[in-house]
């Protein structure tokens with residue numbers, strides 16, 4: 114019962130955060146980015162857009178672009194892009210928007226909520242043991258100069274990101290701007306694309322190289 118109560122509180126918090134960010138995006142829509150988004154929503158036969166896109170200033174959030182929302186069964190949500198990314202080439206911005214739309218389209222936010230609830234259901238002792246193993250294996254890998262193996266939290270994060278990349282490629286129909294954007298990230302010293310979103314130890318979940326390797330073999334025409 115205590116656990117259920119906690120989860121109810123948690124879900125209430127998540128819903129109020131969603132409504133706040135969704136409402137703010139709807140109020141402060143970036144017209145230029147929204148028209149790109151609406152064009153692609155139209156290609157998905159969504160002609161009454163309920164996904165709103167807005168911008169934010171540096172350091173306000175931990176990530177240069179993020180989204181939240183769901184697809185039950187039409188996409189509803191908000192996409193936020195850092196203002197500094199507004200100057201990027203059009204096609205790169207289009208990819209970034211589509212990647213975020215991919216998260217909404219594939220219900221990654223509700224999935225995240227489920228995973229974080231499941232994580233809390235795991236008995237504390239088992240979680241502690243798991244964390245010890247995770248830290249131990251990570252340290253051992255670093256000492257041995259080996260790559261840190263991906264644990265389940267990192268696997269889940271990576272799978273969602275790659276799914277969003279694939280969705281974006283399908284709608285964009287061209288992998289060149291995506292690869293150009295990834296190479297630009299690397300030139301700017303960004304080699305780790307994402308850290309895991311779950312658990313107590315957030316390890317690297319996905320590198321920019323892995324995203325390049327994933328997009329590379331995918332055809333542009335599906």
Ligand SMILES: [Zn+2]
Pocket residue numbers: 212213216274277
């Ligand atoms: Zn993403």
